[in-house]
Amino acid sequence: MxxxxxxxxxxxxxxxxxxxxxxxxxxxxxxxxxxxxxxxxxxxxxxxxxxxxxxxxxxxxxxxxxxxxxxxxxxxDAPEKLKRRFSGAFFQEHVEPLTALAKPLGFTLREIHEMIDSAWKGEKK
Known part of the structure; x- marks a missing residue:
């Protein structure tokens, strides 16, 4: 709590x-x-x-x-229901803005994947 x-x-x-x-x-x-x-x-x-x-x-x-x-x-089925509900919000609030920033800066999808992978692992850049 x-x-x-x-x-x-x-x-x-x-x-x-x-x-x-x-x-x-x-x-x-x-x-x-x-x-x-x-x-x-x-x-x-x-x-x-x-x-x-x-x-x-x-x-x-x-x-x-x-x-x-x-x-x-x-x-x-509560965890799955919640995950489904939050996935749409997560996409709109985080993924779309990320791609909107990354494209004009010239990042490739591979570079974005690598950055996300590093962040997932707790690595600092």
Missing amino acids: KSALDSNRPIYLQIKEAIEEDILNGRLAPEEQIPSNSQLVSHYNINPVTVLKGINLLVDEGIIFKKRGLGMYVSP
Whole structure:
């Protein structure tokens, strides 16, 4: 879980995004129970209705599901659903701008691949 929330953005969305991030990073696995509403309320010191609003968005999207009397759990296909959703945004926010900058500078696709490979490995240029 994130340690702090950003006061400039709706808190319920930040709760939703924190859980999504935990799923994508493997901190929450498919079929694993997510923190309870009361745990989230206590951790972030926020209103229970705010937590519920973020949780309900995840339920509506099929990312988590409720086991009656037990709590909320990560859906079996949640990581794949999230990856598909974020891949489009990633392409628009990062890949398209990268290519828009690289082409006028004369970089070849091979050079871009090499740069990405170096960055992936943590190498500095």
